[in-house]
Amino acid sequence: MSELAQRALEGHVASGARIIRWLEDGERAGIEALKELYPKSGRAHLVGITGPPGAGKSTLVDALIAENRSRGRRVAVVAIDPSSPFSGGAILGDRVRMQRHATDPDVFIRSMATRGQLGGLSRSTFEATAVLDAMGYDIVMVETVGVGQDELEVVDLAHTTLVVNVPGLGDDIQAIKAGILEVGDVFVLNKADRSGADDTERALLTMLHLRGVIEGVWAPPLLKTVAVREEGIPELVDACDAHRADLEASGALEGAAATRGEHFFAELLRDFAVEKIIASATARAFYPKLLESVRAREIDPYTAAEQLVSAFEPNFDD
Numbered sequence: 259m260s261e262l263a264q265r266a267l268e269g270h271v272a273s274g275a276r277i278i279r280w281l282e283d284g285e286r287a288g289i290e291a292l293k294e295l296y297p298k299s300g301r302a303h304l305v306g307i308t309g310p311p312g313a314g315k316s317t318l319v320d321a322l323i324a325e326n327r328s329r330g331r332r333v334a335v336v337a338i339d340p341s342s343p344f345s346g347g348a349i350l351g352d353r354v355r356m357q358r359h360a361t362d363p364d365v366f367i368r369s370m371a372t373r374g375q376l377g378g379l380s381r382s383t384f385e386a387t388a389v390l391d392a393m394g395y396d397i398v399m400v401e402t403v404g405v406g407q408d409e410l411e412v413v414d415l416a417h418t419t420l421v422v423n424v425p426g427l428g429d430d431i432q433a434i435k436a437g438i439l440e441v442g443d444v445f446v447l448n449k450a451d452r453s454g455a456d457d458t459e460r461a462l463l464t465m466l467h468l469r470g471v472i473e474g475v476w477a478p479p480l481l482k483t484v485a486v487r488e489e490g491i492p493e494l495v496d497a498c499d500a501h502r503a504d505l506e507a508s509g510a511l512e513g514a515a516a517t518r519g520e521h522f523f524a525e526l527l528r529d530f531a532v533e534k535i536i537a538s539a540t541a542r543a544f545y546p547k548l549l550e551s552v553r554a555r556e557i558d559p560y561t562a563a564e565q566l567v568s569a570f571e572p573n574f575d576d
């Protein structure tokens with residue numbers, strides 16, 4: 259094993275941070291290190307936190323770090339900035355909110371930009387969580403902004419997904435997309451100090467009830483918090499722990515880990531295959547002609563893509 263990977267495994271923060279940065283930049287050395295670390299991952303509890311911008315996710319994460327630390331756990335956080343106009347400056351804000359933990363050697367906080375690329379969240383974030391998991395952090399939290407695809411992708415990544423809402427929804431629950439309601443494991447009504455909290459709580463409970471309660475199946479709880487005053491935080495950590503215990507007991511934890519590995523593999527396969535096909539096709543003389551035909555509508559894009567791909571027949575002998 260390389261010295262860098264070895265040091266990361268021992269929990270050396272700067273080594274882990276360097277590997278994650280390389281991975282983000284798509285540097286080969288990062289992938290080589292991840293290959294060494296990956297087999298050592300699989301122990302951390304991966305917790306995703308999603309919800310609309312300004313809901314108090316970063317403030318909650320800060321409070322969750324403190325509570326988990328008081329329980330003797332080492333904690334890592336990856337805060338995703340989708341680099342969208344909606345969340346300008348999110349990275350700086352997130353850092354500021356978690357500042358008090360910056361000097362704690364058992365807390366790792368990292369902001370990542372997804373740079374708007376497709377699958378950005380799944381790939382670099384998945385890689386970062388695998389590194390942090392191998393580094394021995396007990397809890398790895400991923401904060402995403404609830405816009406676009408990211409919030410649904412975080413569900414594939416996390417064992418436990420926290421969905422954060424705030425008062426003011428009233429009867430109008432448009433703010434919560436149907437998809438995320440179905441996948442949340444623990445619901446949080448933050449800013450419970452604000453007026454309208456009870457109305458929103460009722461509306462959310464009604465919606466959760468509509469999901470149906472099935473005997474022996476995890477029923478997502480709704481917890482009220484005031485993140486700025488750290489109210490409701492121990493109960494929230496208890497709920498996360500209970501969800502993990504439930505996953506373990508039902509065997510779903512293993513299933514989820516397998517699915518995650520498969521998802522990651524499929525993701526890499528897609529990236530690598532596209533890279534390879536594009537690289538070898540664009541180097542050939544026929545490619546500019548094909549492209550020109552597509553532009554001129556002499557051939558439709560489907561047929562063109564099919565023709566190109568059909569030229570690549572891999573020979574797998576199994």
Ligand SMILES: Nc1nc2c(ncn2[C@@H]2O[C@H](COP(=O)(O)OP(=O)(O)O)[C@@H](O)[C@H]2O)c(=O)[nH]1
Pocket residue numbers: 309310311312313314315316317318351352355448449450451452483484485486487
């Ligand atoms: N009144 C109130 N404000 C809160 C609470 N939690 C967070 N905030 C404030 O809401 C704003 C947005 O918080 P932030 O954690 O950055 O939200 P994020 O965008 O979801 O990460 C900040 O000004 C926080 O101080 C809360 O429980 N009550």
Ligand SMILES: [Mg+2]
Pocket residue numbers: 315316317348351352401
């Ligand atoms: Mg935030």
